[in-house]
Amino acid sequence: MADTLSLPLPGVRHGERLAISVLDERAQLDPQSPWVSMPIDEGDISKGYKDITYSQFANAVNHAAHWLVRHLPPSKKPFQSFAYAGPKDLRYPILAMAAGKVGKVQYLLCHTWKQMVLPSPMMPSDAHLHILKEKECDLYMRPESMASIVDHVVQRREGLQIVAAPALEDLLQDKPAEPFNYKKSWEEARDDPWLVFHTSGTTGYPKPITYTHRMMAMADVAAKLAGNDETQLHHYTSKRWYTPLPMVHFVGMLMILSMSTFVHTVVVLGPPGPPSPETLIDILKYGRVDGAVLVPALIDALCRDASGLAALKSLQYIHYAGAPLGVNSGKRLAADVRLIPTIGSTEVGGYFTKLRHDTEDWDYVEFNKHAGAEIDSTIYKEQVLKLIIFLLFKKASLEYIFIKDKMQQIFFLYPDRDRFETNDLWMEHPTRKGLWKIVGRTDDYIPLSHGDGLYASTVEREIERHDLVQAALVGGHGKPKPVLLIEMVPGKHDEELLEEFIQSLLPYLEKANAQCHESVQVSPELVLLAKPEKPFVRTLKGSVARLPSLSLYEQEIEGIYRNVL
Template sequence: MGSLGATRHCGRRLLHTTVDELAQTEPLRPWASVPLDDDDLAKGYEDITYSVLANAVNRLAWFIESSLGPANNFETFAYIGCPDLRYQMMSLAAAKTQYKALFSSHMHSPPAHLSLMENTKTLALFTAKGVVVDDILRGRPMPHFIIPDLDDMLESPPIKPYPYSKTFEEAAQDPYLILHSSGTTGMPKPIEYNHASVAALDARGNLSSVDQETKQLRRFLEHPGPSRFLVPFLHFHGICTVVMAVATVFGSATYIPGFRRRLTTKDDIFKVLDHARVDDAFLSPAMIEDIVTAPQAAAYLSKIRLLLYGGAPLHSAAALFASQHTNLQSQWGITETGKAIDYATSPTDHDYCAFDMATSGLRMQPVPGTPNLHHMFIDRTPTSHPYALIFHRDPTLTSFDTGDLWTPHPDPTKAAFTWRYAGRTDDLITYAEGSNLQPTHYELQHAEHPLVRAALLSGTGHRQPCLLLELNDPTPLASPTDTDAVLSQLWSESISPINAVAPRNGKVDRSHVLLFGAPSDGGGDPAGMTFERNVKGTVARKATLRKFEAQIEACYARYGDRGADLTGRLREQE
């Protein structure tokens, strides 16, 4: 991605007023592109222009005001819709009307929805037609409105512009959007955005695309040049509602969600790549792993100029293959902070992030008792403040704990700024004798076996780890003989070799391996034998360990809790 430079007042613009300006100055410029027919992508994709976008936003703004009346103090309404462009339109309409739009994941349980709505004092609920919210309205009675259909808004005749007269300086601290945390460690927490926080991402357009100190490291900025950018994530996700808003409205990208009225699944990705004329893409690791196993994998990957991924680790074999056929780059960001400012990495460093440490305000603090592991913080400094979203969201903060762990690049010339993700601080296993193990690296290795869908290590409070494996095909679990045969295969082909290079507190005894899984034939999980997953589709560690707590503790009770650490210490004393 390149920079547009400072010629367009980067860092001092509002998304919704810029949309109106573009509708006047570049009315036919494409903002997004969606299929004409979701059932037949071969019919082509339709570009949604800024003229059409601005008109749709105005229509929604008038609809919001007619439903709720004029805003008084940035009151909150919630929107739960279908997976389409109306999420982005609602966020812009909220900004215009000076309400706040809460986007609560459709995957949430009713208590999670209600918790967010209580914490944000939500006064009304907007939905798309067909979205069932009876359980929410029973728990929190409030006005409910159904917004116009997507095609109605895209085809709407010109409507009177909704008035908005504030300058950037007047509106900078005005909130307009509420997203939320994943809720993997409890109820989801609201994350509020104001215009200043989005402007911090926009301000990165003032940075040179080439680092002035090294003269060679190329920054990835939020302002791409002309690009048809495929981002097939949930529409209420921060990358779609915030990052892609900056990339399109303040940059030159055209947003491609994949489909017009539904989510893009990993089974759809080939059809989208065949017909959407994609230049660049941000895909989930699961989608990339599916692409690399396709017969025409090299051909599909070569169509993509720049392939970004993030949110979860990418299988090493998939990463290696993809990096040989496209420009594969790992990205890091969280809803609270947005994306870190980073550099392009070489193909051999596809699983590393090369950070602009000073401009991002990143500080990597060593984790005591765990060699090579570092805890990431974002510090407010004169250098980082203009570009750090978090400190504009909350001006009282001076430092933010990301909760993420990293290991430095083994090359001393890169180690200071090139890092590999190593999991969350919440993931750390702390054994009874006080040693720590960051399990993510070893879990990824265990999960690379073809029989394994996912792996988790447990052991906090004990003296040795317990390994939980979720199988791709759980059929053998119906027979003790077959279960033992599978375990023997896993032991010889995967677990034992990993033990050979793992630290003492990461070595797994065969007796402490538990196998789980449920059929993948659509029959569900009646026996409750699958790992829990969050809205991103990644394994929810705490929820899964809670789910199987009885089996884990029964394993320790039956087979003991002496562990590799204790055995090693006894041998050292001999």
């Protein structure tokens, strides 16, 4: 099992350090220490890996900082925004660090600092434009390989200027760059805007979320606050980690910028495209990976193959993110590897939780006292589902000054609030109080195990047009495909006519699927009929209570997945 290191690190003053300053410090004091490890040959991972050192990283950042000064146009804004979209390579973290460094004297000693906006290239044009408008961003940097995506967006926004991105080899080169010194202290820079991520946009347009230097340093804060409690951060300390999540994503950028600099994680890279199970097995083997952040769909795929299962069991840690992990995969792994749910959001960041050596209840978490997480019992109080909220520590508390300024990043984003509802629904362990498992959200979005999802109501409305359907529910949280649960009109349920009913349902299902991406469409094989003796749960208004009704059929839903998938 895992050999987990302790925190804080010896001789390190955690909690008030800037990632930019730590990078330069490590490049000076320990220049040959590895920052990332990448394949020698992306086409043949079996040839092994090579390290990029902190000396090389810092040199590349200095090259990039000088490049930004030369190529970005002047601005009168105190913080000039520029968007960047590129392939999955090291330009993302190099340009990000450089953006944080650059403050150019312009317009009679007005310091113009930079903030880097990170739109997902997969977003629709309207979502792109919304984020650029919200951040008053008039510059879009991209390499030629991204021209077809970015230029289409640029054409729709007047005044938006394209900046050709530098080649990676022009930044990550052996020639020493002239030092680009960053002189701001923690107190001066901690609340400066730096990187702009965005939410997934499941209930509308994606929302841009601006991360300050302090918010990107929350891993360092957690190292200071952990105390005797084991946290996820302990797993990253001085270990080799891999994730397929792109660096445009908050988790991917956090790992390669924050975990690496603050707790000495070595980030192991793979080829730029989404990894197949076979590629992932090679990455874990030849990259000598200790831990991995994976989406459940990848874990499930590997668990179905003997060599994939062996590769996962060779790890010390698996942190899964994006959706719940299937019970079968969890049971196969929990005895051999530390299996940890990674829960959070772009706004809140990673939830600050305490970890346990637990092979049975691996899918439950316990909140660290510094998280400020509370259970809202006024919502769903007659059911087992609860809403987790975050409360600002009160001024009357002796911990208030320490915690408010250090850990609860949601209140850096929303300083006018003292309460934040996550909209996540949780279930407490039936016998182990204080352990919680996330089971869904208050809205009707169904996240699937591969990271995509669908709005349940879109499908349900079409299905309920059928004369024999009284109500329809879409489920499948964390599964590869959605399941459709149908409650028939009273007196019309007949198991012997099930095949005939499914055939009559196909035109409605076809219309519903036409509104969904292929990866989230409902398959006729995953249609389940509710039993007359077990009707859907209704609210006082008479509407179907979604999650309680799906919970009624938990065993039947698991059974149909076992038979079909």
